[in-house]
Amino acid sequence: MxxxxxxxxxxxxxxxxxxxxxSQAAWGQMLEPTAPSAAPNPLVDTTMSPGKELLFNLEAQFxxxxxxxxxxxxxxxxxxxxxxxxxxxxxxxxxxxxAKTATWSPKDYQLSWTPISAVMDPxxxxxxxxxxxxxxxxxxxxxxxxxxxxxxxxxxxQPDGSWKVALDAGANEPAPVGDCCRIPATGNQ
Numbered sequence: 001m002x003x004x005x006x007x008x009x010x011x012x013x014x015x016x017x018x019x020x021x022x023s024q025a026a027w028g029q030m031l032e033p034t035a036p037s038a039a040p041n042p043l044v045d046t047t048m049s050p051g052k053e054l055l056f057n058l059e060a061q062f063x064x065x066x067x068x069x070x071x072x073x074x075x076x077x078x079x080x081x082x083x084x085x086x087x088x089x090x091x092x093x094x095x096x097x098x099a100k101t102a103t104w105s106p107k108d109y110q111l112s113w114t115p116i117s118a119v120m121d122p123x124x125x126x127x128x129x130x131x132x133x134x135x136x137x138x139x140x141x142x143x144x145x146x147x148x149x150x151x152x153x154x155x156x157x158q159p160d161g162s163w164k165v166a167l168d169a170g171a172n173e174p175a176p177v178g179d180c181c182r183i184p185a186t187g188n189q
Contacts, residue, residue, distance in 0.1 A: 051120025055127045058155060058163050059115045066111055071102030074111070079156060079164035087149065087172045109137040113151065125157035126166070133170060149173045 045052075065073035075098050078084070084092040084101070092098050115129035135147040149172040156166040 049120065051124060051127060052118045054163075055118035055120060055129050055155060056115060059113070059118075059129050059153070062153075062165075063113055067106060070106040070109065071099075071104040073106075074102045075099040077165050078168070079158065079166050082165055083167045085167070085169035087170060104137075109135060111135050115153075126155065128152055128154045147172055 062077045065076065067073075075095060078095045078098050080095050081093075082095055082098060084098050086092070092101055111133065113131055113133040115131040117131070118127060118129045120127035130150065130152040133149055133151050137145045139145050149170050151168065151170040153165055154167040155163050158164055
C-alpha cells in the first residue's frame with residue numbers, strides 16, 4: 001500500500017498544478033501538441049535524463065506489445081492495483097477488472113500512441129508520460145471508426161524492480177470546430 005500512497009500523492013501534485021492555473025491566460029500558455037511525433041530524440045531534447053529515457057522506453061515497449069497482442073498486451077502492463085480512467089466511464093480498478101474490459105484483438109482494434117513528454121519523480125520510482133492516442137476499428141457494417149484523444153500514464157516501479165502502469169487516464173478529443181453544432185445537410189435543400 002506504500003506505493004498507492006505515492007501514486008495518490010503524485011496525483012495530488014498533478015491536480016494541484018492544474019488547479020493552481022486558474023486563469024485563462026495561464027491555460028493559454030500551456031504547450032499544445034500538434035500531432036503524434038516520432039519518439040523523442042535525446043540528441044536534441046535538452047531535458048532528456050535517464051529517468052525520462054526509461055519512461056519513453058517503457059511506453060515504446062508497451063505500445064509495441066499492444067500492437068502485437070491487443071487487449072491482452074494492454075492488460076499485461078498494469079499493476080495488480082492499477083486504475084484505468086476512461087472517457088465518461090466509471091473507474092476500472094485492478095488488473096483483473098481491466099482485463100475484463102480490454103478484450104480486443106489487434107486485428108479488430110488498433111491502438112497507437114507515442115508520448116511527447118515524460119517526468120520522473122526525484123525518487124526514481126514513479127513517473128508519468130502523456131500525449132495523444134489514436135484508435136482504429138470498424139463498425140458492424142465495415143465502416144472505419146476512428147477515435148483520438150489524450151492520455152496520461154503514471155508508471156510505478158514494483159518491488160521486484162519491474163515497472164507497471166499504476167494509473168492510465170484518457171479522454172477523447174472533442175469534435176473538430178464547427179462539427180458539434182452543424183445541422184446535417186439533407187437532400188431536400
